[in-house]
Every structure is written in structure tokens, then in C-alpha cells.
Amino acid sequence: MPYDQFVVEVLTQLHQIKEALANKYQDPVHAIWYDNQEACLALHVSKRTLQIYRDNNLLPYSRVRGKIYFRITDVKNFIQEHSHELPTRKRQRR
Secondary structure (H helix, E strand, C coil): CCHHHHHHHHHHHHHHHHHHHHHHCCCHHHHHEEEHHHHHHHHCCCHHHHHHHHHCCCCCCEEECCEEEEEHHHHHHHHHHHCCCCCCCCCCCC
16 A cells, blocks of 8 residues: 555544544533623623623523523524614715
């Protein structure tokens, strides 16, 4: 077996192993939930604003061992419901 073919086969097998391990040990919490910081980044708001959303029951959340989590679907729905398009202004030529 030529060296180049051997290297390609080894790299292919390593890639398959990497994919199998990634699928096996994927953290399901991060696939469905945002933590507080991720929710702030997704919504482009501060921690305090996010707290106000929670206090006013605008955004559902769950608390696990003192840490706050938001469902990604809830965050996306919140964005759709509370965002609006800004009117575009035509620029006048000078």
C-alpha cells in the first residue's frame, strides 16, 4: 500500500471516530436550552433587561440548581413576537 493512500485511510478513519464521539457525547442541554448569557447575546439585551422580561413573565424560563435556562424555541418566538421592522428612508441626493 502506498504511503499517500495509507495516510488518507488513517485520516478518514480518524474523522469517522471523531464524528462518532461527537454524536455520542453531545450535551443535550446545550442543544435545546440557552443559559442566561447565551439568551442575552441572542436577544441583544443586558442581564438586567433579561431579568425584567422574566419578572414580567414575558419570557418563560427554568431554574436548575440556581442557574437560569431558556428554551431556544421560546427565545426565537419572543424575538419574532417583539421585533418590528424599521421603516426604510430613501436617501436624498445632494
